[in-house]
Amino acid sequence: MKLLFRSDEDGRQVRVIERRWDGARLYYEDGALYTHVDAEGANLLRYITEMDRALEDTKNVLLLGTAGGALATQLSRRGARVTTVDNWSMTFEIARRWFRLPPQVECVHADAMQFLRSTSRRWDAIAVDVFRGVEIPESMLASDIGALLTQVLTPGGLIVWNVADSPQSWPTQWISKALRLAGYETRLVSVLEDDAGNTLVVSRQTPAPNGETETALGPEVAKTPVA
Template sequence: MQSRSDGSRRYFDGTILYTHVDSEGRNLLDYVSAMERALEGARSVLVLGTAGGSLASQLSRRGVRVTTVDNVAASFDLARRWFGMPAEVQCVHADARAFLNETPDRWDAIAVDVFDGVDVPRAMLGPEVGALLAKALNPGGRLVWNVADDAWSLPVFRVVKVLRAAGLAPKRRAVLDETAGNTLVIATVKG
């Protein structure tokens, strides 16, 4: 949806707002900005979950090498045509967990922003997922996982449990975006 008054664009899935950018394609959502700040310093980032591509776009515009993975192939076209995702962003049509299982590549950071509605997909909460994420990170790499709930909710607890099972020490960071709250779960792989 594009605003007639200011040219900003929003991507909704039902009533859920996934992307909001200004007329130049710059992100306007607090949780995306918080994810970008948490990923600062990374030269390569794997983004699991694309939606309108605002996180991938912001990182790419800063010179970060970005690979984004989504199980909905149309999300890449949507992100490029409507939200200005740069051509330099590598797009991979795949299930996030299957991709992690198969990729030999490593990144300085991983952003997990995958949802089934507002829920973390069950497949991403399996006991091996934390180890797969850690394996895909370079030594000293950082993981930032967005959860659409408050910091002490059951979904956040489950994400923390998955990461602790992989030997990571996750920390919670609450982000309030207008009236909705998200939590970033952030962990670093020991170098």
């Protein structure tokens, strides 16, 4: 193994490593593997493959969370317009230098929630892959997250949210319920990688029978686990 980059700034430990025998590169943050690509920058993590598959019919995609940019690269290489948002500006340099992030991918340095609250743009799909270590930041689980995502989606848009946990876990169930309350049909895609589990919450917007949708969780839902 060859260490290409390390950083211990901003309360995070980031390591970029290259395997000498095949040129594959890996991005670790706080001990968690976020990105794994081959020498040409093609993704090697199954959960990224499944996110890409879920997004295969979309042409204009917003990514919240970047790391090494493997998903952004996959989407861009097949012709999608990609905007990726991250609150750590160094991640864009890492993704371009070490992981072959295409130059046409738009990179925005911003907090994901602040970006959702401030932008007036819209996308066909949103992929959410925001973590500190393997935990989703509490700020991403705000009671109005469904409304915030809805306001930046085109009608009938798609959300693919990665959770580093099982389908039965509290975060997965919370996110699924939050999106259902905001007017989405949701399905859970379980992904296993070397005995570690990820779940994708795949959600598409559908109109409610009365033509309206709920766009926020009530406080009792926001504060308590979903059975």
